[in-house]
Structures are given as structure tokens and as C-alpha cells.
Amino acid sequence: MSRVQRLTFALALVAGAACGSSPTSPTDAADDRLVTPARETFSGIIVSGTTSRVFAARTTGLAVARLSGITPAAALGIGLGIPRDSGSCLLARSTTSADGLDAEVSAAVELGTFCVQVFAPPTSTTEVRYTVTLEYP
Amino acid sequence: VTRLPIVLALAAGLSSGCGDATTPTSPSTPADAVAATTRLFTGTLAAGDTQFYSFTVPQDSGVFLTLASVTAPGERAAGDRPIRLGLGVPRGTGCAVATEIVTGPALTAQIREWTRKGVHCAAVADPGTLTTSVAFAVRIGYFQ
Numbered sequence: 001m002s003r004v005q006r007l008t009f010a011l012a013l014v015a016g017a018a019c020g021s022s023p024t025s026p027t028d029a030a031d032d033r034l035v036t037p038a039r040e041t042f043s044g045i046i047v048s049g050t051t052s053r054v055f056a057a058r059t060t061g062l063a064v065a066r067l068s069g070i071t072p073a074a075a076l077g078i079g080l081g082i083p084r085d086s087g088s089c090l091l092a093r094s095t096t097s098a099d100g101l102d103a104e105v106s107a108a109v110e111l112g113t114f115c116v117q118v119f120a121p122p123t124s125t126t127e128v129r130y131t132v133t134l135e136y137p
Numbered sequence: 138v139t140r141l142p143i144v145l146a147l148a149a150g151l152s153s154g155c156g157d158a159t160t161p162t163s164p165s166t167p168a169d170a171v172a173a174t175t176r177l178f179t180g181t182l183a184a185g186d187t188q189f190y191s192f193t194v195p196q197d198s199g200v201f202l203t204l205a206s207v208t209a210p211g212e213r214a215a216g217d218r219p220i221r222l223g224l225g226v227p228r229g230t231g232c233a234v235a236t237e238i239v240t241g242p243a244l245t246a247q248i249r250e251w252t253r254k255g256v257h258c259a260a261v262a263d264p265g266t267l268t269t270s271v272a273f274a275v276r277i278g279y280f281q
Contacts, residue, residue, distance in 0.1 A: 039237040050213060060245070079215050080244065082205045082276050084177055090206035090274040091215035109244045112175075112278075119213040 003083045015026040025038040037061065043069070043131045046076065052089040054136075057109045061137025065116045069131040074102025076130055077119040089117035111134060178259050178275040181210060182220060184267040189232035189260040190277070196254045198280040201223060201246035204261070206274040217241045218271055221262040224248050232258035239264045246278070 038058075044051055057063065067078040079094030094117075097103035118132055178190035194200060202224055210214045223237030237260075240247045259277050 015278075063244070077214055081215070082177075082203070082244065082274065084179070084274075090179070091208065092205050092244050094213075094215040096214065107244045110246070111275075114244060122213075 003044045009067035017135060037135045037137050039133045041131065043054075043129065044118070044136075045127050045129050046118055046120045047127055048122050048124040049119050050088065050117050052083065052087060052115050052117040053132075054083045054113060055134060055136055056113050057111060057136050059137045060108070060110045062106055062132070063109045063116075063136040064104065065135075066102060066104045066133045067097055067118065067130055068102040070097055070100045070102075070127060070131070071129045072126065073127065074124065074128045075099050075121065076103070076128060077117075078103055078105050078132065079117045079119070080105055081115055081117065083113060083115040091117060094119075139237065147254045155204050161208075173278055174281050176277045178277060179273065180259075180261075181270050181272050182261055182263060182267065183270045185230075185263050187260060187262040189227075189258045190275070191227050191232070191256055191258045192277055192279075193256050194252055194279045195281045197201075198252060199256070200248075200250050200252045200257060201243065201278040202248040202259050203276040203278070204240055204242055204273065205244060205276050206272070207242045207278065208272050210270055210272050216271065218267065219264060220267070220271065220273060221260075221264045222247055223260040223262070224250055224252075225258055225260065227256055227258050232260040234258075234260050 020136050063080055063082055065078055068075055075096055077094055077096040079091035081089045081091035083089055093105050093107045095105045118130060154216050175194055180188050202222060204222045207218050207220060219239050219241045223234035226233035234248055236248055237274050238247055259275055261273055261274055
């Protein structure tokens, strides 16, 4: 349990104890809002270069990006990093698919803004379709 | 966006849940709520090199440094070479580092320090292991 979660839990206990004569435990619904990971899926076409998407983590946890559906078979890369104003993504973790096979990269994140990037070899001239599934806390 | 506003907002929300249920009130912003700001310190670090970036913290605040990226120049894939990351205050023409670690890139802060308001600096340096230049990116976060 993170510090924020511990503090939130403690606040919930204090607030609950301060209200009325029948204190109750924190509800499951409230806890679910704090811990349920977000999930996004998007597809695209890449020739060469990079394409990025920004996401906002709401708490500490693991971000996982999966690259699949690479058609035709090609060696695409996928990475996780922090965005810069120009729209590019500064990568902390990355991996490259083995000629069309699925690839997955993960990294611990905390509250803040991050990005996932798909990249193709700079010399590529073929349009390649892909799908990214992203999960983050 | 920081943890603190969330905690403060939750505290405000929880406390506003007490009392007369027939007189709902609008959510309020805590008077002491703060906002976070981030800055990006990027560059190219050569073997044996040191670089720093100065920034002003407008009030006593936690400062968070995240060495988020270390790559070979021109490479798209992420690298994992460790470099020295430090936090300090400007002195003369350099940065007098008070806290430092040698670390690889990550997406969670490697340095978290409580600082007084004023001018501080983030520094990166070759720990003695670089044989070629690397491009780096450090995210600096603090409250204002």
C-alpha cells in the first residue's frame, strides 16, 4: 500500500469515526476507484519514425504496454517514458518485437504524466499496422 | 498534479461528508492546496562530463528528481547506462551537490528531498563508466 493510500485510508477511518454514532468501514467502491488500473487500446499505421501517446497515472503502480497485430511482420519497437513539449517521448524502457511477434514493456510509475511510444526503423518504407494495449495505475 | 492535492482534496471531501445531510455544499478548494510544477532537464553528457540545471523553488517544498531517460544519441531505443544524479544549490559556476546517487533511468523519482525555498540545482555526471556520449532527460518536480 502506497503512502497516499495509507494516508487516504487513515483519513477515511478518522472521518468515519468522526461522523455519527455508527462508524463503518471504508466501502469497496471507494477502494476500487483508487486501485483499478486504466486500460486503453489504440491502433495505427507506422512507416518509419515514431508515434507517441500520453497518459496520466493516478497513483504508484506498474504501467504495461503491449504491442500486437503487427502486419505485415516487421520489427517495431515500443517504449515507456516521459513526454516533452514537442510531443516526443523520452524513453526509460523499451523493447523491439521480433519480426512481427508481440512485444511487451513495463515500468513502475507514480502519479504524473507519462507516454508510450511506438517506433520503426528509420529506413523502413513499408506501412505497418499495429495495436497497442496500455494499462496503468 | 501531486499527491498532496489529492490527499487534501480527499480530506476535504471526507470532512464535508459529515454533518447535516439536508444542506449539501459545493466542493471547496482547501486554502492550503498547492500545485506541482515540473521542469525538464535534457542534454548530452560526454565521458567525464558534468552538467547542471538551476531552478527556483518558490516555497519550502519536496523536490523530486527522476532520471527518466538515458539513450545513445540518435538511438530510438531506451538505454540503461547508469549516470550520477544529484540535487544541490548553485555555488560559483557549478552545483554544490548535497544528495546524489548513481542510477539508471526509471519512471519513479530516484531523489526525493525536502528543500527550503530558493534556487536549487539538478546535476548529472559521468560516474566514470561512460565511454561515449549519452542523451539524458531528468524530470524535476516541486510544489508552488
